[in-house]
Amino acid sequence: MGKRITDKVTWVGKVDWELKNFHGQELSTKKGSSYNSYLIRDKKTVLIDTVWQPYDKEFVSRLKKEIDLKEIDYIVANHGEIDHSGALPELMREIPNTPIYCTANGAKILKGHYHEDWNFVTVKTGDSLDIGESKLVFVEAPMLHWPDSMFTYMTGENILFSNDAFGQHYATETMYNDRVDKEELYAEALKYYANILTPFSSLVIKKIKEVLALNLPVDYICTSHGVIWKENPAQIIEHYLKWADNYQENQITLIYDTMWNSTRKMAEAIAEGIQEADPAVTVKLFNSAIEDKNDILSEVFKSKAILIGSPEINGGYLHSIGGLLEMIKGLKFKEKSAAAFGSYGWSGKAVKLLTEELDKCGFKIVNDGHKSLWVPDNAEIEVLKEYGKDFVKAIQ
Structure with a gap:
């Protein structure tokens, strides 16, 4: 009844x-x-x-x-x-x-x-x-x-x-x-x-x-x-x-896909650098291949900035990242900053392509992105932390 x-x-x-x-x-x-x-x-x-x-x-x-x-x-x-x-x-x-x-x-x-x-x-x-x-x-x-x-x-x-x-x-x-x-x-x-x-x-x-x-x-x-x-x-x-009204919270979200965990390690190091540079900011990480895409988009909606990461594959980036970027483009987020990162083995095109796509999505591009050759070692991890710190400074 x-x-x-x-x-x-x-x-x-x-x-x-x-x-x-x-x-x-x-x-x-x-x-x-x-x-x-x-x-x-x-x-x-x-x-x-x-x-x-x-x-x-x-x-x-x-x-x-x-x-x-x-x-x-x-x-x-x-x-x-x-x-x-x-x-x-x-x-x-x-x-x-x-x-x-x-x-x-x-x-x-x-x-x-x-x-x-x-x-x-x-x-x-x-x-x-x-x-x-x-x-x-x-x-x-x-x-x-x-x-x-x-x-x-x-x-x-x-x-x-x-x-x-x-x-x-x-x-x-x-x-x-x-x-x-x-x-x-x-x-x-x-x-x-x-x-x-x-x-x-x-x-x-x-x-x-x-x-x-x-x-x-x-x-x-x-x-x-x-x-x-x-x-x-x-x-x-x-x-x-x-x-x-172009909603955002004091949050930075890192979204990545990874094949052999190199890009995951990059994401974690960048996140650590962000948190060290600004302990007040909320930092969240999502693997786009295994996390719910709509939950990720909700976090992008809440964020003042995002970083997108993928290793290079076949001269491009992984399909879960590509699909998510297509959804992000359609949602037309406003007044948010972004940058790209990813690991590579030979040509290293993915980060450039991701940066171009983020620009098409309407994000303010913070920098040219960061790419790491093969698996990041301890020295590269420190470089990535500094990259995270610099990213925070650039959007303040």
Whole structure:
């Protein structure tokens, strides 16, 4: 059965404790997730979003226990991505003529996904739907994180249905932000922002300021993944404004791949030099071949500077580093410094190539990087420590 949020609003989604990867294999979700759908009962009955496609039959079956489907007057599709709209085909087979409120882009995307010409009603910012004692006010939020995304605000209940914004891939049966582990919650919220929303940070700031300017009271932020923000819901808005503003902590992250441990030894020596030069800075090391790529990207998001290392192979660098750099490039991090390092045996091209790639990623390049021939000996280890110290001085 659904979970009552207010007298008028009930959660009717799905908690997915088993989910470990999302967007194909692109995003790790080690804490699971939820697909949050909401049923509004006023003089009119409205369904806000559905759930991911694998759970479509379960969703419709459970929804039938909550309400006679024919009593649903309207459906609101805040976003057409399949994790939110996936149960629509199963639902629309039961109530085929029910109006679906979405943006113009939303209608195009839903048609592109399901090849059905449902009863779409397109809306734009400021449009509203009178449902009785309350109204639903629509606010377009393009590229947060798809072109069709929008928020829906419910007057009277003071609920912002924010879809992907302010969410987390975080499974919980307790539903509200004040009922879960706060550290886990914010770690997952930051990971979600860093890996999905970072490229759109300027739009995040603009849209939040636009919504805040409306002076709408917000008692709940009902996301599409993870918790509902009930206790001081503005706290996640404040974090988003901070994260969107070229966020960084006093942290330097070293990311490397290694074949025979030479590059690993380089990374450890550079890290030691960094820590000696600045004991206050947090230094973290990650082997990109064995660590979770999305966790690494979260640490890059938090860092003021990074160093990327790889041995040379076939005139280039190792594929785990190449894949990670491609993801970093897409996330468009701003105001971060970087340099490259790596071991080599003959031509020694990898460090130069890595430096060029870091430049393409938008990092401020600190120096030409450092390469070590074969396995670093004690003398070279000392050189690498000095390189770490110099790196710190260059970014202060």
